[in-house]
Structure formats: structure tokens, C-alpha cells
Amino acid sequence: MRYGVLGPLAVWDADGRQAGVPETKVRALLAILLTHRGGPVPADRLIDDLWEGRAPGGPLNTLQTKVSQLRRVLGRDRVVRQAAGYRLRVEAGDLDAEVFADLVERAGADRHPRIRARLLTEALELWRGEAYADVADHAFARAEIARLAELRLAAVEDLAEARLELGEHRALATELGALVERHPLRERLRAAHMRALYRAGRRGDALDGYEDLRNRLADELGADPGPELCALHEAILRHDPGLAADPTAAQRPRTNLPAPPTPLIGRAEAVAEVRALLSPVSDVRLLSLTGPGGVGKTRLALAAAAGLVGDFPDGVLLVELAGLDHRSTAEDVAERIITALGLCDAAAADSDSDPLGLLSWLSTALAGRHALFLLDNTEHVVEAVATVAAALLGAAPTARILVTGQEALNVPGETVRPVPPLDLPEPGTCDHGSGAAGSGAVDLFVQRAQAAVPGFALTAGNAAAVAAICRRLDGVPLALELVAPRLRVLSPEQIAARLQDRFALPTGPVRGRPPRQRTLRAMIDWSWELLGETEQAVLRRLAVHADGCTLRAAEVVSSDTDIPPDQVLDVLTRLVDRSLVVRDGERFRLLESVAAYCTERLEEAGELARVRRGFAGFHAEQAESADRHLRGPEQDRYLAYLDAETVNLRRALDTALREADASTALRLVNGLAWYWVLRRRLPEARRSLRAALGTDGGPAPARATAEAWSAALDLWEEPIDRVGDPRLRSRLRWFLGAALYRSGRRDAGRRLVDGALAGARTAGDHWGQALALAERAEHHLEADDPASARRDAAASAELFRALGDRWGLLRADRSRARLAELDGDHALAAELLGGCLATAEDLRLWVEVVETLTRLGRTALAEGDPQRARLLHERALRVATDHSYTRGETQAATWLDHHAPPADDTPGPYPTGAGTTAALAEADAGT
Template sequence: MTTRAQVTTDGGLGAEATTLIGRRAETARVGRLLSGARLVTLTGVGGVGKTRLALRVARDAEAAFPDGVHVVELADLREGDLLAQRLCTALGLADPGRAGSDGTDVLAARLRDGQALLVLDNCEHLVDACALLTETLLRAAPGLRILATGRQTLGITAEHVFPVEPLPVPDPAGEPSLGELLGCPAVTLFAERGAAVSPGFAVTAENATTVARLVHRLDGLPLAIELAAARLRTLTPEEILHRLTDRFALLTTGSRTAVPRQRTLRELIDWSHALCTDRERALWARASVFSGGFDLAGAEAVCADADLPAAAVLDVLDGLVEKSVLTHRQHDGRSRYHMLETVREYGQERLAASGREGVLRRRHRDHMLALTGRAQREWFGPRQVEWFTRLRLDHANLGAALEYCLRTPGETAAGLAMAVAPRHYWIRARSLAEGRRRLGDLLAAGDGEAGPPRAYALATHVYLGILQGRPAEESLAALDDCAALAERHGDVHAASWIAHHRAMIATWRGEFAAAAELFEGARTAFRAAGLLDAEVECAVKQAIVHAYGGDAGTAARLCREVLTVTEAHGESWLRGLALFAESLLARRSRAPREAAEPARRAIRLLRPFHDWWDIAMCVEVIAWSSAGEPRRAARLLGVLHLLWGSVGVRLSTAPFMREEHGRFEEEVRAALTAAEFERAFRRGAETTLDQALDHVLDAAPPAPGERPASPLTRREWEVADLVAEGLTNKQIAAHLVIARRTAENHVERIRAKLGFASRSQLAVWAHRKREEGAP
């Protein structure tokens, strides 16, 4: 931050020059941690606000330390041998150098019998000296507490580490209201600092979206936000955002009273770079080719070479995490590493200067091509959810690799292969529009390239359009072109999928007999080619067609076959579709109430894939099953509106369900007043997807005033609450005084119980449940 820490003694801490924004929860947690731990180290990337947070904690704790709170700024100290002397000066002790001492004994004697708090600010460049001195002083002075800040830990036994994260930023994919944006700490900081340099500046409805994008691009990093706000003297928020393509040249107007390395963004990151070893600097630059994070296997595959062997990558990663260049997070038991965008752009500059950018980007492309190919090969099996989750985590990396293929001559074929493997990723990832756009761009760029890969990619492009609701005539004409290309090259694989896509169009049109015949032909071709997953997919869609078209016996037989095969292979997605087909069968056999249960079971299987398309069809059946409960039915219609909107298509229901959907909605509207229907509909539509599906999966709505039984134990609720507060597994373990592995197991068990694919989903759910008064 821009306020420099002052050296203080028993007289107390001075007043804050500026308001500390968005750190109330962190201040309380660090204060609680400091009350029980003798050494607490605040770590984090430069400019994240460690100093400001430490000073606030120290100020709040003054009363607990009768022998004083002493803040020592170490940024300008270059020699570790002088550390103890610097502390002696801060405590007002005589110069120990006159007696030939380094000052450690003098400090120990001064602190031995008292209760004092020592704040050591900016320890990272003196980490060895700080570690040795703090351990010595803690042993000598039982009443001493030390609060340290730095970009890396001190690494001694007594240390409790508290990572300081950037300020929360608005979700760029969301549409928050102006009030919600003004309540976001990063936006509040920009608005407050902006008003200080440009009187009259405020975040308004006109500039709110720009400011939200701006603070998001700045990673919520307080110093970067303050430097950007300082530019409001001469630029508008829109102009600042536009110029962030070179953030290091733009963000150069820090406070004149700040330490030199906090006056510009480049100097701030230069300081971190200088603290790294040669191998750490090399990995920092090379890993900047990743977008949105990476795992150890990715780092080893892309970044290793003779100078940085794969066997050494883990230790170098650990060093970058320790120095706060990277952050480490767990996702479904796998470690992933992330760079703030500011840190990543700095690394990209270094990579470009090294002359090896082209090599690293090609390695990154090769890694993603291998990853998607392996996902396709292992998709039909017990690791299906794991592979989907892994690809979703690497979604930004996939996009970066596809962009490389699009921009680089001769790489179109590799890009097409990556974009269609596994073939269902774009559908399941709620990215229909993006997948179709990327395929379209690659197909246009490689127009001169023919052959089987192009025929299959072209057919997939058409299929994504079918699912978006594009006109059937347009899609059929495009499939004719695909078929001609596949025939010209003898591509039986592409021809079989074209038959599948034609069957889908026939299903949308209600031409069930024709659809069943087309699915059967594609299924036979896939069986002959030994493609079991494609064969089973055609079988389950055949079952859906027969269930809706009236051939219940054939539909039931196909469902049994699909369920047998998918259960034997541990497959989830097609098993979910088979359960949906069973729900249609129950509906058609005049057992509407029984239809809801297999549909709910299907949703539980489909939910980890974010397969909102097929989940929406399941919700349709559940809604039809609630005809006797018009308010619940209206709310479910609202959920359907939400689901179809999230898919990003021009549909309000599956085309072959449209007629029955229309009749059902008319019946529900007739059973309620317009105001009652609208109120219930909005309850379903104006919520999150997770909240909506939580409601759908309740077997029955609770009676008025009744709360459903809690799915979590008391301890699991404690853990869920701490996740909602933003604590890491390590922090949860420290807070509850349990092993870190135990905390990790609790979090994973809770997510498994609730069916959540991410930690953020759990956090939102826990926060909402507490607001509702859950136990």
C-alpha cells in the first residue's frame, strides 16, 4: 500500500492516513491467531496490503501489550548482520555496537520479562536473519509476540502463516447491480482513492461496468488499484482500462512518501523477481504461458529442460509459492498453481526477452493436445467426472492453445483435433457459443485443409448449432456438405456422427420413427468400428425417442442395456440420460409422480458435468409431475427459464417437448392469479443455478415454517462456515486445532455430500444456508 510503516515505541501507533478497506474479517482472524500463536507471518504478493493489515492488527492489539507495540520497517535494510541493531534502535535501546555486540543479547534482556508485540515489516530479503533472530527472541522472552510480514515465510517451527489475498472483485461473468458493485471492496477502494485525486469522481450506473472490469483486470491488488485511481487526474476509467494492455507503463504514479519499490507497479514486481533464484526466475517466465492456472504435470511437461530438469520443478514451484509469486490451491484433491495476472504479464515480458516464447507456447499447445486426447480416450469410464473437472479447470489454457493454433500457420489441424476432443466438452461446460465460435474460426482459417479431421470438425460445428436452436433447414443443408466431404475422403467415423446429428434434428421435429432409424444406423456403424461410447450414446438417445414416441417396450429394453453397460464401466453421463429416459417412460405410462424420482437421480449424475441442457429436460419432467401444486410448478418453470438462459440458446424447452410444455404452463397459469404466478416464477428464475437445483432435488417442499434436515454434521457445518469466510484448508486446520489433512478430508466430504464441483459453490451455499437460519 502507499502508507509507509513507521518505527514506533511504547508511545503507541500513529493514526492511519487512509482508510483500510475490505479487511475486517482478515483483521479479526489475524487478531485471534495472534492471541494464541507467538509468531504470525502475513505473506502475499507485493502490493496486496500486508503492511496495512499488520498495522491495523497491531493497533487493535495495543491494549493487550503493556510493554509496547514496536513496528520495525526493514525494506531499506540490506545487511542481515545489522538486523538486531535496527530493532534495538526501534526499542530505544543504546547502540549495542559500542560494546562489540550485534544487539541480540541486549534485545533479549529488554524483552525477557515483558509482554510486547514486535511487528517486523518486509522481511523477505532478510529471511534467514529474521528467522534466526525471531527464534532466539521467542526462546528468551516468553511474553513476546511477533507479527511479521513478507513475500515468503520465515520457515521456523513456531511460525503460523496467514496468506493475505487480494481484495474480492466482481465476477466478470455476472451482472451485479450498482449497489452490489459499490459493496465490493475492490470497487470501494478505487472509488475512495479516485475521489481523493479527482474531486467529484464517483462510481455511477454509467461507469460501474468499466470500473468492475478494471479492478478485476488488476486482480483486486490494492496497490495496483490505488495506482490506477491516481490516473483519474488525467484519464477516465474507460481510458485507464483501455491502457491496461501495458499496465507497467501506466501504473507509475505512487505516493512520494512510499518506499521506492512501491511507487510503480514495475518496481514492486522487480523486487519480487530480485528475491528469486535463477531457476525460480526461469520457471516464473516459462509458466506465464499458462492461463488460469496449471498443475505440476503441466509445469513439468511445458517448462522443464536441461537447465531446469523435470525432477527439479517441484522444488522450484515450492520456492515460488513460498515467495508469493504463485498461489497453491486444491481442487478435488489435485494441486493447482495460479499467478495473478499482473505477475503473469511480468513473466511474459521476461519470457519474450529470453527469445524462447515460441518454443514454450508450442510446448503448451502440445501439452493441451495430449491432455484433451487422453481425456477423450478415458472419457467412457470411472474417471469421466474427474476428466471433465480437469478440463474445466484448464478451460483458459485450452482457449490459449486454440488461439495459438489459430494465429500460427500450419497449426489449424492440431487446433481442430483439440477442439473436438472430448467431443462433448463444449456442451457440458456451458460453452456452446464459445465452442462453436472457436471451431468456426479454425475452420475458416484452414479452409484449404481437407481430409477426415475437417469433416468431423465441420459436423461438430453444425451439431453445436443444432443444440443452440439454429433452424433445422440451415443445419440439414450444412450436414449435407459435411456428408459430401466425409464421403469424398471415406470418413466412416464422420459419416456416422452426421447420421446421429440428423437423428437429433428429426427428434426436434417430432419425427420419432425417422429419428429412431437414424440412431439405429449410426449405432450399428459405431459398433462395427468398436466405438462403445458412441454406440451407447446412440442407444440411450434411441431410448428417449421411443419413450417419447410411444414404443415403451423398446425404450425400456434399451434403457436396461445402457444402464448395464454404463454401470459396468463406471460411466456417469450416459447413465444419467438413461434415467431421464426412464422418467419419460414413467410419464408415458400414466405414473407422473413416479417420473420425478428417476429424473432427480439423473440430475445428480449430470450435475457435476454442468450439463444444464439435459438437466433442463429432467426438470421439465419434474415440473410436469407437480401439476397438483401450482405454486411449486410455477417456481419450477422459473428454474427452467434460468437453466435455458444459462445454456445460451434460443430455446425455452427441448424442441420435442415444446407442445407439452406449452399446455402445462397454460394449466399452471390458470390455477394461479397473474401475481401469484409471477412471484413463484421469479423465485425460480432469479437465483443461482446451485440454489435452483437444490430446490429441484428436494423430494418434496417443506411445510410452511419447517426446515429440511441438515445434511451436515455439526463439525462439517463449522468447516463449511469457515470455507464461506474464505479460509484455506491450512487456516481451517489452525482455527479448529485439527490436522491439515483432516480439514482437507472434511471439505472433500462436504462437497461430495452436496454434489458441488468447486469450493466457491460450497462457500455460496453455506453463506445462504446461514442466512436462512440453517443449524
Template sequence: MMTHSFSTETEQDAPGSAPARDEARQAFADRVPAPPNAMIGRERELDLVRGLLAREDVRLVTLTGPGGVGKTRLALALAVDAGDTGTCGVAFVPLAPLHDATAIPAAIAARLDVQETGDRPLLVDVTDRLRDDRFLLVLDNFEHVLAGAPLVAALLLACPELQVMVSSRRRLGLLGEHEVPIAPLTVADPRQLTTVEALAEVPAIRLFVMRAQAATPSFALTEAIGPVVAEICQRLDGLPLAIELAAPRTRLLSPAALLARLTHRLDLLTDGPRDAPERLQTMRQTIAWSYDLLDPAAQTLLRRLAVYSGGFPLAAAEAFSTEECDAPRKRANEPGQTAESVLAGLTALVDESLLQITDQPDGERRFAMLETVREFALEQLEDSGEAPEAQRRHTAFYLALVERIDPWQALPQETVQRLQTEHDNLRVALSWSIARAPDTALQLASGLWRFWSQRGYWSEGRLWLEQSLAAAPDAQPAMRAAALIGAGRIAIAQGDFDHAGRCFEVSLALAKTAGDHHGAARSLQSLGVVASNQSDFDRAADLFTEALGRFRPLQDQAAISRCLTDLGLVAHRQGDAKSAISSYEEALSLASAMGDTALVELLLGNLGGAYVSAGDLARGEALYTEALDQSRILGDQFGIAVNLYNLADCVKDRGAIAVAWDHYRESLGITHELGDRHLSSRILDRLAHLLTIAGLPRSAGRLLGAAAALRQQIGDTLFPIEEESVAEAITITRAALGNEAFQAAWDVGGAMPSGRAVAEALAIELPPALNERRVALQAQLKLGLTTREVEVLHLVAAGQGDKEIATTLAISRNTASKHVAALRAKLHTASRTGAVAAARDAGVL
């Protein structure tokens, strides 16, 4: 029996996961953010788009209009509406943080929680996820990544149940696209006299009053100020963002004073140059008006904060409070920034609606700019001459964050989540440093490879590492060696072992040149990982032993324990359970002394597998159970999946088939959710074996074909010790079905998308009396009877003749007679009654 043992160094790191919860509700909340406020004045647009989405011939709807018109808010309302109906899946994908169209598949995958697998393009994994489900995909802010429009067309072509809704300042220009122009909110004509009650029903005025009351609860629309508010909204063209920026000023200015300030600005808002981009004909001047109302210190802060992409925490804003950053401003006799003034500036920017605040799961406050505001602020930053220093400060802040990470340890969930939240900022820092500070780029990329590996950003992470290495050919050898190891580790996760080996060979040479003993040891250990994954176990053992010999004098207990774990795994795969136990137990002692609970969990499971291989099933099962308990305490979903798999193997061998089935299915659900295909393929093989035992060989044949196809897709191969159990499953399933039927089932499974194969496996319920069925199957296989022949045998025992059997099974009488003749021959009897008696004696009936 093959147990599944893992090293943090030899297997792909699995993404972290959230605690147990209502899965359906949480999945929707993760994919569609809650609307920030009530929808005002969009009843017609809502009804129009709902009608379009209800039509089967409408696959692509694009909401178009100028910046600030409310496309995102409308798209969000429609997404929530679609989710509330429960008729389809929904995901809301914000594209504003992206820098180019090539990042669109990653953005969609992140929202769908699809992990990149093997060497397949991420778009293929996204397509597989959406192919068979009725789904509404909402792509928000598409205008700056229009080059990605063919990707939308490809998804619609490959996924017949998919609908896409896009918000963009420009249509995509695709066949079948239904464009819905979104106009500004309706405004009142201030030249016509009307009642205050009628004004209060005008959408633009309703929005203004709501936002004014949010800033000043006592604000009320009266006969005196009603017409003034109507004119303000009219001069703002009814643009929601402009209204939301203006209305809070009523806390300081009367509506009349506010209107007076708009006189000059309004001309600029409505009469911009015709050859300017559309977004600059309205919103740019609206934001300029708000910007001009800030004091100089707040203006300076807004400009600098524009370097952050996707939001930032308070500590990031405080990165601009140093004397060095303020030196250029002080030379110009402009105000500097202290920690206190930064906080005051943030307050002012929030009050002006130029920054929004969101609460993070850990309780930390996070600040973000609307993209139109950020565009304007970046222009001001460039004009001020502060951009290089601001970007340097931004990069330094995120370098300090990355330097606190040890990429040689599995990252805890909170660290993974923090880096995920800051991923857009990390991308900005990498882009800037590759162009202007290559050594810094190497430091960033070298520190982030573990995050990219755990989160499944394999292609992106590998590209950043390769670009950083190319940008810094003359960097210190130790720095390049660290980046090469990171690139190689990600290549291992992708199954590209040849490339990984080349990276590690170069990193080893560089580390030796630099006298970097740690780097050399890690390179050797990494080369051992490659050899182990290529089943070159003798070389792997030699490399791990050499690496261990280098780690011991350095007294790096964490590295020693992981190297011992790798040695144990190699010994286990070679069938040397005794040596594996010895290595694992030494590693476990070190990990326990260090308090490394994640490694302790892993080693308990690996040690359990070694004891099972040594024949001590009771000890192995006890260790697996302990490892499973530990993984549940840690919330380690991948560890839970691995330990369930191993425990299922154990209980299956002692005959607890139903318990094993439940463990395998729970493990499969977790691995599929995490996007891990390596272990998923093994679980499908195990489930197939149990299905044949349970009398469901056709389903078993499909799962065996699906498992083999899954391994082929990711370039995965079975270890020799695994091949035996899979071969057994294939043999008994083929025997139960016959060659032709088995091949047909195998082919059907091989053509299934992985998601469908997993869904089929999870939907199957095993029949009762499994232990009795297992005895009957063993007898059937011993006699060489196919499943069809057993069906015929049962009908013969019930007293049916050939004609009745043919009718019952919907086959010809001649075929039925051939089956009866085959039964008599295999059971060595000349009569039908003799065949029944022989079958009962053998345990088939």
C-alpha cells in the same frame, strides 16, 4: 400426456453442479473471492468509494492508478463490504486473463453463472440477469480491454439498478464516470526524526513489517532498523506490490543490505522514460530487481512458466523438465531443468512472491503469477529465444489433457471443473496452434466440444472449431470430420439445425473417404439428431437405424446403447410406445452391463415415459422415481430437473395436484439456475395449467405467454405430442378469463424477462382444497362460465343484489346486471335463486 424424455445425443448437455449447500453464502463465495490478507492504509479510499456507491446518482466508479498500487485489493475489499450489507448482489469479475474485449460478456456470465441460450448474444442473457436486481458488478483489470467500455455503458443503460466499479490503469471515458485515483501507500520522510511507534503506524511500513514477518516471524521493527525500513518504503514509492516483493528478502538480507541493493534499481523505478507505458515506469523495474536476485535456473523457469495463463498445476511446470526443452540452454552452458530442479525452482519463486499458491477443491496445489510479473517474464522469454519451444511444450501439455477426454460421453463433473480451471490455458494453446500447428488446433477443438456444450460456451466453442477448420484445410479427412461433428453438435445446442446438418453431411463424406467407419456412423447418428429435432421422425429413424447397423459390427457398446436410446426417443415421439420400450430396454441392458450410471439414469426416465404413454401409469411412476433417486445420487442437477418434471406429470394425472406443483417448482428452480430454457418453458406451461385449476387464471395466462415467448427467443418449437397439453392449458385459461382478459395476461407474460417469469412462478402459493377446486373448475368450464361470472355467482348466492355486487367488485351496476343475466341464460333459469340452485347441482358452488 407428454413426458419429457432425453438422450445425451439429442438434447443440450446441462452444466454440472455442486452438492447441496447454503445457496446464498455459496453464491457470494463463488462470485467474490475471499480477501487474501488484511487491508492496510486504505481507510480514506474505502470511505470515499462507499460514499459514492451510496449515492443513487452514481452508477460507475473507476479506481485508477499505476500497476501494483493495490487497485484490485481495494476493489475486492469494497465488494466484500457491499456483500456484507446484504442490500445488493455482488460479483467480482477478473479480466486479467482475457485477451480482447470480446471475451468480457463471457467472463461476466461465468461469474454470474449465466449460460448462453439459443442464438441470442450472450450479452443479452447477462443483461436479463442484471436488469431488475440491485447489483454491484466489479470489473477488475480493465486497462487492456478498454475497447469494451461501450459494453459497460450498455449494461448501465439497460439495467437501472446496476452499479459498476472498475479497476483500471486508465479511466474508461464514459459519461457519468466517477474516477477515484488510488495513490501509493503513505510513506514516512526518513529525513525527519520520529519514534519507532510512529513509524509502525505508517501504512507502507505496516505492510512491509507484515510481509517480512510472514517470511521471518522474528522480524521486528526496532529503533535501529526503523529508519532503514522507512527509507526502503520511500524508495519503493509506497507501491504495495513492490513492498510485498521486497519484504520477504529480509529472510536472507538485513534491511541495510536490502537498502543497498535498491540504490541503483530505485533510480530506474522512479525515473523511467516519460514516453513509456505507465506500467513500465515503476513495476517493470521492481520485478526486474526481484528477477535479478534469482539464480539462473529459477530465472529460466520463471520465463517458461509465463506461457501459462490463469495459473497452472505442478504437472504443467514439470512439462519443462525434459532434455529437449533444455537443449537450447545447454548449448549456451546454462543450467538444465530436471524434475527435481523444477520443484526447487517453484519453491524459490513462491518464496520470492513471484508465484502464489492456491488450493483447489480436489486438494491439488495451483500456482499463479501476478499479471505484472507475467508481463515481465514474457518479455524475458522472447528475448531469450525460448518462446517457440516453451509455447510448444505448453500446447503439448494441454493436448495430452484433452486427448484423455472422450467427447462422445457426458463429461463427469470433476472433468468439467478441471477443464474450466484450465480454460484460459486452453485458449492460449488454441490461439498458438491455429497460427503455428493447425492440425494440433483441430485435435484440441475436436476434443473440447463436449466441454463447451456442457458449460454453455456455445458461441466461443463454435468459433474455435470454425477457426481450426479454416486453418487446416488439408488436414487428414478423419480429423476434419471429427471437428465438423463437434461444430455441428454445438450448432444443435444453439438451435441452428440447418448449419448442423451441413456440418454433418460434410463430415459423413470425409469419414467415408477416409474409411473411418466410426466417424461415418457418428455422422449418420448426428444427422438423425437434426432430423429428430426438426420433427422429421421417419428420416430420423432411418438414419439412426443405419448408424446402428454400422456400430454393431464395431462392437462399440456405448455407441450402440446411445443409438438405441435415440431410436426409442423417435418412436416415443411418433406415439409408438411399444417400440420405444423395446429400444430403451435393450439400451438399458447394455448401459447397466457397462456400468454407465449416467446413461442408466437417463434411460430409466425415458422408459418411464414410454410406459406412461402405453397406459401403465404405476410402472411409469415407479421408473421415474427410480430415475430421480439415481440422478440425486449422481449429483446430476439436469437429470434431477427432468425426472422431477416427468414425475410431476405422472402424479398430476392421478390427481395429486399439490405434489405435482412442488415437483414442477423444484424442477423450474434447477433449470433456471442451469440456464436451460427448453425445459423451463415446458414447466411454465405445466404450472400455468395447475394455476388455472387452482383458480388463479390471470397468473396462468402470464406464465403461458412467458413460456411461448421463451421458446420464440431460442427458436424452440413444441413437438406434436406436447402441443395437445399446451393447447388444453390455453383453452381452459381462456375460458376462465374470457378472451380479452386472457390476451392481456398473455401479453404481459410475453413481455417479461425470463428471470422475472420464473421468479413469479416460484413465488406463487397454491390455495388449499385443490381437488375440490378442480371439480368446480371442470363444472365451470362445462357450463361455459368465466371467472368473473363465477365471482358474481358467489355473491348472488350470498344474497347480494346488483347494486351490492357492483360495489363489492368495483364495477358498474349495469355491468353487474349484465353478468347476472348471462348467468341465468347459461344456467337455463329465469331467476337468481334458480341460477344458484343449478350451480350447486352442477358442482360449481
């Protein structure tokens, strides 16, 4: 049973039907028991409260009669007699007042205004009127009514403040007016209303509100407004910029969910169920959508997740696992999540050199985060995903995980929802041309048919054939989507007939596959056989790409002596038209089941090994080419390219390792080494270099290079001397020297950097010289030699500027900013650091963003602008928190704690950054 006291007394049974409680005294008895929230009430207390001093004759017997009547409604076991009296057995969640209090408490403990607003709204929606409305005139209810009324008003004030943080001041300016009239002396409510009015451009009304309160307090209580309201009044008078709305507070959370290419058909109820299960107010934290390939698990998950973006301030993120090898570990899955979150640089900056700590680091980083992770295509890595999910459930109670796969994870706390095919029309309903429309399968087929054949419509003449097609394909969405374009050349009746003939034939080995998977395979068989040899060859070769491919990749990997590269585009176009290949921006992708099918066809054709080698070789070439562009004006473009190709590059390396192709493996890791360093994916770099070096063979120079990179990452010098290329040798000496210097081995670090500079000059390597000079400038600063530091930093900046390397210029300008600070030229320091910040943000170097913001904050404080300094540190704290950069969080929070504003200042408490205001936008513009 559930009980409602937030309004007229109500009782609902397990099915949600309201149960009638007869007779006024029986309802009053229930109300008394509910006010004690499950505690015992002595019989004499019940008699006094029920009859208020006018007890009937034989009061105990009369009371027992009322108890019996109540038991007939609720059940005998619900009203319990004990030595201490009667009590109502109330379980957790049975009483709406307790649910309300729990939601309010959860909101108060949350740092995100969007989550607080959601929880508080949910809590206030439980109210159906005044508490205990139908027993409000009884003395026993007055204290509880007053308590609940106060909690309600406090929740309304909490909600108003949360909505102010979200920038909803215009709506609040109107909504709070009526509430203030009913409760004119509540200072907190008045303060929220004044802030809303001020931000809505109604400064005069805000000041009038303060005067109204001041006069009422003086007349009715002989008192003055409190110090907080007085401070707010003064801030309004002086147009304090701290009162403006924080433009960043209401920004939508981060998400990488792709936009759906077509509407989702026939899944409205399923989408609503998934969203309800994963909402912040639900207890479900891990939801697995299971089903055969092609049934639409991913589309359903994406549609549901897209509707939850506003509920998860820390992001709703897709983590695609299809590109992982079946041998992948929990650490590999954790690394994918870290990459999706954009935490690679923070993980590298905070963690030690042991890559086995990634899962533990991720678990710590996600503690307290309100994020939703969609782990897609898990069936081949189910054990690894189960390990990660179990770890995250234990470490991150406010995070949610949505999983798609062909089987459940089978971990504690998992909720499983099988995804069925779309519903089909009932047999016989379409025989006379009616009854087909309205089923999900028919609606999807018709919609896709109309996209393929303009003007197609479901009619009395074709309804039976369309229904037959949907039944023979068992309502599997992928099957329907692939068959619908055949209407360009076949009628619905012809398609239905061909499906009938084909499905009567064996479709090959089917042991272990569910029936609908056999149907899907038969359908793909049929679509495959309608293709020409050239189309079949290109399609099956596309299956080697783990995460889609560019046109260039398709041209290289899918071509051969019979299919020149310049013909691949025409073939791809035809395959896209047939819905066998999906165009996604500049990339081409295969649907999940089509990719699995084409891999089998590739193996049957005897091409699997050759095409995989071509795929790995192509990506090795691309990695080497991109590496050459990471040190010049196209740096941002090639960083983005390597980001987009990460999954394919990993598969290329896995392929080379599986084939024991040492040459390709070494090319890949050497080509990616600098990218890994820039992105701070040092655990991946160490692991990949060691794996490549574990394969026998390969060119000696490539092996020496990989050994040197691996050694430098492990702070070991000797292998660097064996590198033949003098430019690379000096660059590696710089890299190791810088690492040693920062690890405390300063003499060794300085020696290596000086040697790197000399080697770069000898080799004519301007980029290497610029690197070493930037590092040496830092060494001179530490040694209190500003003149030498100024010379080296200026020379480094000039070289990097000429080369167009923005990352390098950031390094040099960082030293120049320190020198400007030493000279007392804070304006120049701020200008240089502003350029560094813009570069770091453009290149998505989040550790550099945090460090630069804190530097800018200290510069602002030195210039006598503590408010700007505070705003910059608050922003640094937010970025560090978002990207789990622990050191940055600590630095920013420590500064904020030590530079807290005075009591009458408007910014809120630290370290949450809740006091950030619109002045942050001004700070951003200045940097």
C-alpha cells in the same frame, strides 16, 4: 439544503451541519411549506394555519416578516413568492419523507426479500421520532402526520414479511410483540407476528394472538378477523407444512470470489467507499478502479465485493479477463460473463446458431437481476469491456459492474476511482526511530516481513530503514510484498541501500509508463537478478499460463533438457517462498505485473515462441486425454478439470491459431468438441471449429473430424461421411440425427440415428450404441410404440450403467420415466427422475435440472400431490431464472399460473415463487 420531518423538524446545509430555525412561528411556517412538498400555499392559508383563527393585526405584514426570517436561514432563492402563494423550492432527495417513500416504493417493486429488507431498513432508519414532532399539535400537520405514520407502519409490516422470507422468525417473534401491543387491531402486523411465533416453535402463543385479536375486534368494532387471517389460523391449527420457513430463501447468494490469502492492509477507507458506492441503495452502477500494475486494484475490488455478497441475491461474481487476447471482442467478454454465471447451457438452449447474439442474449438474461460483476484486468480489452458495460447498463438497471484496469472505460454512467499506492510515513518522522508505524505502506511491509521472518518487528533501530524501503518503492503493495521476503538474507538497511543504488540506474525503456510503474519494474529487475538461472527459466516460462497452472502443467511447459520435469517442483517451491509465485489451492499463479515482466524476459531469452508452442501442445494433449474420460465413471472429474482450464485452453487455441499451427489447433477443437456439447457452449464450439479450419494444413483425419463436427453443429450431413474412424463417424451421425429430429426434420433424424446404431454395432462401440438406443427410444415414444421404446431404453440404460457414464444414463432413464408414466407407475417415474435430477445437479447441467424438476412436478400432480407439484415447479422456476433459461422459466411459470392455489392456501403469488416453504426440502429429499 436538506429537510427532516420524520422526527422533530430539522434543516441541514450542504456540509451536513444542522441549521437553526429561530422562533416557533418560523419553524411552523417551514413545516406548512414542507407538508405541501414544494407546492404553492396561498398567503391567507398560511395565516390561517399559522395562527389558527387568531391572526395578529396586519397579518400580511407579519407573515412577510416570518418569511424574511426563514429566508435568512435557508437562502432567499429557497422560499419563492408566486401569484398562487409562497412555495419552498425542494429538489429531489431534499426531504427525508420523500426519500423514505421512494425507498419503500423501490422495495415494493423488488422480488428479492434480501433487497427488500435492505431498502426498507434504510427507509425506516430515516425516522428520528414521530413525524413533525414539534408541530404535532397544529391542525395543519395532522393529516400529513397520519399519512406518514400509516406509511411507516406499512413499511414495518413489509420489512417483517421480507425478514420472514429470509428465515429471521426467531428475532421477529420477540421484536413484533411490542409493536402488536401498540397496534393490536392491525391484521397484517398480527399475521406476521403469528407466523413468526409459529416458526419459532411457539404455536400456542400464535393461537393466543389470534384469539386476542378476534376478541378485540368483536368488543371494539363488532367485526371478525378477515379471511386471510382466518386462513392463517386454520393453517396453524392443522400444522400446515406450508407455514414452515423456506430453507432456501436465506441461502447466501452465489459467488466465486476467491478467499484472500492474506489480510488487506491500509485500505479500510477505500473498501468502505467502494462498498457504499456499489450498494443497492446507491445510484452508482458502474465503478472503475484504475491505477498502475501492482498498486492493488484487484485486492481492493475483491475485498469490497466480498462485503457486498449479502446485498446481491443473484450473485457477486468475478470475471477474470486477463486470459483474453487483446483482439477479443465484446462477444468474447460476454461469453466470459455467461460462463461465470453458469449460463452456458441456457444460452445454447435459448439462442440461435449465431454467436454474435451473445451480448444481446446476456443483456436480456440480466434484466431484473440483482448481481454484481467484478470485471478484472480490463486494460488490454478496454474497448470490448466498454461495449459490454454500456449494453448491460442499459438492459439491467439492478445490476452493478465493478471494473479494474489501468484506464477508465469512458462510457456514460461510469464512476472512476483511482487507486493510489499506500500512504507513506512523512519524511523525517522516522529518522530517530519513531513515526513509521501507522502508515499503510509500513504496516504492509512489516506484516509481510513477519510472515517471511518469524520474530521480525519494527523497532527504533530499523524503523528508518523500513521507512526508506517503503518510500523508495513508492508504497506500491506488490513491490513491498516482493521485497519483504528478502529479509531472510538481508537486513532492512542492506535492502534500503541496494534499492538506493539500483534506482539511481536506468531501468530500460520507460516511455509511456507512469513513474510508479518504473519503480515497480526496477524492483522486479532486482528480485529477478537475485534468482539463479534455473529459477529464472522456470519463472519466465510460467508466464505463458493465462489462468495459473497445475503442477503437471508447470513440469511439462517449464522443463527442457537442462531442467528435467522432476526438478520443477523444487524450483516452484523456492519461487513461492520468494513471493514471486502464488500457490492457490492446487494451482500456481503469477501476480499480474510479474507475469507481464516475465513475458518480456521470455521474449528476450528467445523462448517465447517455443514455450508457447509447448503450452499449446500440452493443452491439446490434455484436451484429448480429458475427452477420452468424458464417457465413463470419471466424467464429473474431467468436466470439472476442463471447467477449471477453460481460460488456458482458449489461450492455447489462440496461440495455435496465431502461430498457424493447424495440427495443434485441430487437436484442441476436436478434443474439446464433446465437452462443448455437454456444457452447451455451442457458439464457442462453432466459432473455434471454424477458426481452426481456417488455418491451412494439419493431418487430413483431424481436419475431416473438425469439418464433421462443424457440419453437425450447422445441421449439415455430407462431411460426416468423410470421417475415417467408424466409431466417431457413427457418433457424429447420432449427434446430427438427434439435432435434426428436434428441429422438425424427423425422417432425416430417424435415418441418421438408425445408421448410427448400425455403425456402432459394427464397430463394437458400446457407448455409441447406448447413445443411439436412447435417442431411438424417444423416437418410438413419439411414434406411439411403447414396446419398442421400452426395449431400447432398457438396453441403453444397461450399457451406460456398465460404462459408468452418468450423463448417458440420465438420457436413458428419462425415456424410462416417460414409459413408467404411460404405464401409470408414477412411483417408478419419480424414482427414475430423482436419479436424473441428482446427476444433472452433480454435473451442473442446469437445463436438465429444470426439465427434470418440471417432469417431477407433473408426476407429483398425477400422484395426487398438488402441493409437492407446486413446490417442484417453483424450484424449477428459481433455477431457470438463476441460469436465464427462458424456455424453462416460461414452462414453469405457465404451469404455476394454471395451477394457482385456492385463495385460502398459504403459498404466495406466482411466478416469483415467494410461497415456497420448507416442504421444498422434503421434495428435494424425495428426488
